[in-house]
Amino acid sequence: MSKQSFTQISDEQFQYCLELESEWRKNRKYISEYEILQDIPDALPIIWAKIIEWHGKQLIAEKTIRAQAKIVNEVCVDEFLRWFTLEFLSIQPIGKELAECYRQLDRLRGLKSHLESKSQHNKQQLPIEQARTTPIDLIAARYTSLRMRGHRMYGLCPLHQEKTASFTLYLDSNSFYCHGCHIGGDVIKLIQQMEGIGFLEAVELLAKEVL
Numbered sequence: 001m002s003k004q005s006f007t008q009i010s011d012e013q014f015q016y017c018l019e020l021e022s023e024w025r026k027n028r029k030y031i032s033e034y035e036i037l038q039d040i041p042d043a044l045p046i047i048w049a050k051i052i053e054w055h056g057k058q059l060i061a062e063k064t065i066r067a068q069a070k071i072v073n074e075v076c077v078d079e080f081l082r083w084f085t086l087e088f089l090s091i092q093p094i095g096k097e098l099a100e101c102y103r104q105l106d107r108l109r110g111l112k113s114h115l116e117s118k119s120q121h122n123k124q125q126l127p128i129e130q131a132r133t134t135p136i137d138l139i140a141a142r143y144t145s146l147r148m149r150g151h152r153m154y155g156l157c158p159l160h161q162e163k164t165a166s167f168t169l170y171l172d173s174n175s176f177y178c179h180g181c182h183i184g185g186d187v188i189k190l191i192q193q194m195e196g197i198g199f200l201e202a203v204e205l206l207a208k209e210v211l
């Protein structure tokens, strides 16, 4: 509590508030995140969404670090110098960001399994909804290289042979459509088409991916 937030009170009154605050802190029972979540029925979908968000950040950070590490491995012939440079990379902002991603994901996955064990019935419906929100560009990027234009991304279609890019990702709706072979749909459909698997298998694959 700071004085700035109270413009209208005297020093004396502020002092009294400080005493009240310290008393309140002393008497307040420590409540864990787990306990707080018990009382929030929507907590599980929020945690799922957060896991997907942090997982997306993790993939981007890993990609950046991998690219940098590749350069280090190519440039540094000396083994010690290579080790030193890689260690140095890990304490750079991007390395710290990745560490934070791992930390947050650990925490969120812990909360998720705790909540799931409490509410078994949520298990059936959620994976499908959540699989559908996996960022389609992260998945599509594995099969073709993509270029951004506005809210869309374009690339050569991984589903048919072509020389001009007609495979389009619509980031707003997290979906795809190929103007060449006329196949389109959501991220689940994309995985199904690429891996030649059924709907539930694709959902399972996406769930494993982020969870």
Ligand SMILES: [Zn+2]
Pocket (backbone or CB within 6 Å): 157, 158, 159, 160, 167, 178, 179, 180, 181, 182, 183
């Ligand atoms: Zn196509």
